Amino acid sequence: MSKLLEITDLSTHFFTRDGVARAIDNVSLSVDRGEILGLVGESGSGKSVTGFSILGLVDPPGRVVSGQILFDGQDLVKGGERLMRSLRGRRIAMIFQDPMMTLNPVLRIDTQMVETVLAHEKVSRSKALERSREALVAVGISAPDERLQSYPHQFSGGMRQRVAIAIALLHKPDLIIADEPTTALDVTIQAQILSEVQQLCANSGTALIWITHDLAVVSGLADRLAVMYAGRIIEEGPTADLISAPMHPYTKGLIESVPKGKQHGALLTQIKGMTPSLLKLPSGCKFNPRCPRADAACQTEPDLDPVIGTDRHVRCIHPHAEAGA
Amino acid sequence: MIVYLIRRFGQSLLAIAAMAVLVFLGVYAIGNPVDVLINPEATQAEIAATTERLGLDKPLYEQFGIFVVNMFQGDLGTSFVFGRPAMDVILDRLPATMELAMVALILSVGIGVPLGVWAGLRPDSIAGRTIMGGSILGFSLPNFWQGMLLILVFAVLLGWLPAGGRGTTTEFLGMQVSFLTLDGLSHMILPAINLALFKMSLIIRLTRANTREVVLQDYVKFARAKGISSRRVVMVHILKNIMIPVITIIGLELGSMVAFAIVTETVFAWPGMGKLLIDSINLLDRPVIVAYLMLTVLIIVSINLFVDILYSILDPRVRLSEMKG
Secondary structure: OOOOOOEEEEEEEEEEOOOEEEEEEEEEEEOOOOEEEEOOOOOOOHHHHHHHHHHHHOOOOEEEEEEEEEOOEEEHHHHHHHHHHHOOOEEEEOOOOOOHHHHHOOHHHHHHHHHHHHHHHOOOHHHHOOOHHHHHHHOOOHHHHHHHOOOOHHHHHHHHHHHHHHHHOOOOOOEEEEOOOOOOOOHHHHHHHHHHHHHHHHHHOOEEEEEOHHHHHOOOOOOOEEEEEEEEEEEEEHHHHHHHHOOOHHHHHHHHOOOOOHHHHOOOOOOOOOOOOOOOOOOOOOOHHOOOOOOOOHOOOOEEEEEOOOEEEEOOOOOOOOOOO | OHHHHHHHHHHHHHHHHHHHHHHHHHHOOOOOOOHHHHHOOOOHHHHHHHHHHHHOOOOHHHHHHHHHHOOOOOOOOOOOOOOOOOHHHHHHHHHHHHHHHHHHHHHHHHHHHHHHHHHOOOOHOOOOHHHHHHHHHHHHHHHHHHHHHHHHHHHHHHOOOOOOOOOOOOOOOOEEEEEEOHHHHHHHHHHHHHHHHOOOOOHHHHHHHHHHHHOOOHHHHHHHHOOOOHHHHHHHHHHHHHHHHHHEEEOOOOOOOHHHHHHHHOOOOOOOOOOOOOHHHOOOOOHHHHHHHHHHHHHHHHHHHHHHHHHHOOHHHHHHHHHHO
16 A cells, blocks of 8 residues: 655745745655654754645645645545545644644634534534534543633633644544644653653554654654755654664764763754855755865765664765764 | 722813814804805895894804803704704714714624734735734725725626615604615725725724734733633633734724714715715804814713723723722
8 A cells, every 4th residue: 555645856945035045945845644754954954845745735826846645545635625625634744843833812712613524524514513622522622611701811822722633533534744743842742742642643543744843852753754954855764773873974064963961061963054045055965065085985865874774864975874973 | 099080081072172172263264154055145134133143143152151061061053054953963973974983893893803903913825914004905995986996896797785865764762774775885895995994994094903912922922821711712822912902903993983974974974973074064154164173072082081991991000000090
């Protein structure tokens, strides 16, 4: 059976006044049913745009310019608005970064949940309300009847994110795209939400794309990781392999910049330099100006090549050896 | 909520009191009405008698005292010109102005909000740009000139609509109104458009600015990600959010529309309060001017009070914080 989601050579560009920003360029990804994929990268690396491209929600001046997104055999790029609307919320759901902003402040929770049910199913209002109630219970919200009558401002941030997750789960989607859903939350709430999402997905067999800049969070959650840099995937593979033996110098840099706790008082390792502007990308390998291993060969851009004998891919001419040396 | 209402009501009373002082002093400062009213060849004794009859010989504070005491009894003085209570004279004219303002309001909201939303959703389209260009004309061309142009085109050149007056009126709830007869309605179209144009332009610009702001919000994107129709996204999620500031402006503008329909009423010889004010100023009919200004204050203050209440109904966040306050 083919994979649930297969993205091939997807490019989404933003046509701004200052030029074309290649937010994502030739991105290929795949997610299996029930799999959790961690999509990791810095701000502006294109991870959120990837998520929005899948849902067909890239706002102008942005546009998917080429590539293919196969979801359960259907091409979403060619599918058109009608197909997209029938999939959004029903088979592909999304959770956003800031729970304070994702719920409409002037509409009650029940309105916002019921409309989601009714958008895809012809059921009575009371039935839709009952479904919403169940979804709130599933994400651990107590007194759901009372909560349904409330407005978003009467909830805490963590509660709002739970409501957003409940909305995403209403139709038991095949795929949830979670765009940094815990970044805006307290660490304790973050851990709760993480374990709950993991459990809910495992129970319902939902695949998950977890977009984050926080390697520490995603490494305990994801089955596979894909690391993005400057609109490209530069390394991809099973989480344990990628964390223990990163092959791309950028991935290695990312992992080393996470505080370990042992080296108290020691300086944290940094990746020198800044993320390049999407309007003025360096030639050749996009990481070469910041890369400690760069040489003349890096002036031509490498492909995302499979690593022989493993389940990994890396886009580097001088990758670190697999042992992690 | 009750505490809030009481406090808000107190503020309104204070505003009315302050206005009473200003109006009385302001009107007292302009000319001597006896000079205008009496026959130029009258003797000194006749002038003195008239001055005494109108109560103009008493010191200022005493006149003000009488004015305030009478005002509390609902008596704002007797018109020098008509010889009837000033309030009656104005109330005779009130329905004409009110219905004109109401029709103008309906026009400006009914046309302004949809056009504004349209221009806000498609800011770069030809239609969007045309709407914005038109709105600039709408509020930068002088009101009286717009009125005269409307008369020139529709009454003189095309001859479709009458140029002035109120047409046939009928009794409705004890008032004489034009909008229920075909003739009255045809008389009303041009002045209503004239009065509406400025407000419409204002509402278009406000709605467009708000729409552009709201469509960028995460909750709009989240709503789309839920798969609900774009029609519902606009009509419920966006519209309800933009209506909050729009309602405020409509409230403020309704007050000024009633109060300052003067220009339109003069251009179209519409027998409303505005035209009465102009006539009264020319004749220095102080009680009518004072009564007019007091009534205007009362209307504007009441509308503001009403808008504040409406506002709290629309925006649950206001409701909550003010109930606490």
